Amino acid sequence: MTNARPVEITRLYGTTPDAGRDGLWDTLREHHGPVAPVELETGVRAWLLLGYHENLAVLQNQHLFSRDTRHWSEVATSRVDPASARPTLSWRPNALYADGAEHARLRSPIVDGLARVDMSATALTVRRIADELVDSFVADGSADLVSEYADPLPVLVVNSLYGLPDSYGYMLGDLTATVLGEDARRGEEAVSRIHQYFSELVARKRERPGPDLVSWMLEHPAGLSGDEVAHQAALINNASHQATTHLIGNTMRTLLTDANIRTAHTDALLPVHELLDHVMWTDAPCQILPARIALQDTRIGNAEIRAGDALLIGFAAAHRDPAVRCDRDGYTGVSSGRRAHLMFGAGPHACPARELSRMIAAIAVTALQERLVGMRLAVAPEELRWVPSPFVRGLRELPITFAPGGPAAPETGEAPEPGGADGTPGPEGADGPEDDLLERLLNWWHGLRT
Ligand code: HEM
Incomplete structure (x- = not known):
């Protein structure tokens, strides 16, 4: 050049x-x-x-x-x-790296699958997941909002769109974090486990389709092979994770450090979606x-x-x-x-999940404000450390303190767990025993943690 x-x-x-x-x-x-x-x-x-x-x-x-x-x-x-x-x-052999007709063929099952997601039921699922994450630290009076909240939340939500119980989402989040971590050997193993995860997920959904994103991509008229669907599902996982995590993290950092923005938001002059747009202009997660x-x-x-x-x-x-x-x-x-920011891209590859990701981030931010009374940064703003990447713009940690509280009151009409994308239970039933490769992968992961 x-x-x-x-x-x-x-x-x-x-x-x-x-x-x-x-x-x-x-x-x-x-x-x-x-x-x-x-x-x-x-x-x-x-x-x-x-x-x-x-x-x-x-x-x-x-x-x-x-x-x-x-x-x-x-x-x-x-x-x-x-x-x-x-x-x-x-x-990778997925929509993100394809052009023209091949791109349209690989992207259409993703776009049409996401269009079938029931946003109202998913909103309840996002709130349930947000509340459960807050429950895990609310009594302590302190937390790291990145590792304990913003990081696991998007992967758990996307996992729910696959119609699987949260335990699979925790495994996927853990494997994804290992891929991005500093231990190269464990990272390589995690890459192959993630590939296994999506291949086995597709095999399960082929056998027992349900009201979920992978089943919808398999039955789409574009006629993707099982392997192609596995690659598109992996793309959805990769594309959804870090950007959503850091949109939530950067928005919380803005609220905790910028008094003008905080006041405008609490005075209802800056509703949560406009707050997100402001952050995407000034503190773009990517x-x-x-x-x-x-x-x-x-x-x-x-x-x-x-x-x-x-x-x-x-x-x-x-x-x-x-x-x-x-x-x-x-x-x-x-x-x-x-809204004229470029954060969701433009042209043929523009993010197909713009509304979904905005909804996830909006609910995540709102849940924290409702649940954590007296939330403050636990360190001086200048002590916050950024992820050392030229691509991602987000915090390594966001330590906060707040008044210790109790668990969320149970909601009525809440989407059951595991949630199908339309809020109905996945076809395999709540935590019913499975005897397939995906279940064995989960057992392997549980074994590592005990
Ligand atoms: C704040 C959160 C998010 C941001 C800022 C974001 C941003 C983007 C951007 C900029 C692109 C375009 C990439 C390019 O042109 O090369 C993109 C593509 C994509 N995003 Fe998102 N995204 C977010 C969340 C999500 C979520 C939650 C999902 C799925 C549930 C998702 C799925 C995808 C997919 C599948 C593509 C590839 C589309 C294609 O290549 O045709 N994204 N996203």
Whole structure:
């Protein structure tokens, strides 16, 4: 890749300042305009899109910019193996990495499956899960809202859409955390267990279909094979987890540290959905999204992009672009522009679960405010530590204190556990004994914990 003038290449890894990267995006924009050359690791280069309109244009144009990372020149020259666990530019046989007709074929069962989810019943399930998580720490008067709440909650909700009891969700959350953890050997084992989990889930649903997302994807007219459905279910798990966790975490951090926002919210001037939009503008849970691959030589801003170059979607930078960034409203301190943020993507790959994820985050935040009286940060705001990733923008921990309380009062009309996606019990019954590979996987996981 080349650039019109001599440039200094910014290395994205290993440069997370405690105060976050907002200053970095501004400096890069000053030096390079709307597109900056960056290094993902030594010698591995990409273009970072900083401008709002440039990000939007690339997201929307799949003819010039492919989602299929196998087109990346680093892969074509074998410098990078796209099948490796590299989180940045890996490739998997799922909708996220497909273009055109193949993308439509793989995406349609996901979109149509999610459209069948009963949102009212799922809202009750989200609240039940939120209450049970709060119950586990409410008597202590202190908690880490990331590890004890925001992290497990999304995976438990998505697991409920598969019609499985929560115990499977805890296993999946644990395996996903191990994949992202620092122990490479355990991480590799977890990757293969997750693959096993989804293959076995599909096998179970083929045998005993029910009112759940996997059964709906299996019966979809697109006619995906069992293996393809397993890969799309794994995509749903991966795509839903961290972004939702950090949207909840970042929203709680905003409420706990920004008195203007907190007052506006408690005075009902800033309803929870507008609060979420404000956080997605100012504290986007995903600051960079990898990636699009240029299919032709093209020029954006000052950058001469070559076919095969990788472009990184810069959400956080786009949201700070002076071209769209309006002054904060004087009274509430809320970023204006509200829903025009790019946080759910745009174009053919735009998030198919926008409303579901907003609902999960809104209920999660509301439940904490209703249940935890006198909630405060347990450390000074500047002591909060960020996840050391150029892609995710979220906290490692969010320690809080509050007045110790009691368990939630049981709700009437609550969705039963395990919840089918329409709020009915899964076909296998509450905790009934199963004798299949999925059950054996669960027993293996229980064995590790005892
Ligand atoms: C706050 C939470 C979430 C955010 C910010 C978010 C954001 C996004 C974004 C930006 C994309 C586009 C990726 C790209 O263009 O390369 C995407 C895709 C996707 N998201 Fe979400 N997402 C969230 C939650 C969820 C949830 C809860 C689910 C499922 C239950 C989900 C399922 C998916 C899937 C399947 C795709 C791939 C679509 C495709 O490639 O056609 N997401 N999401």
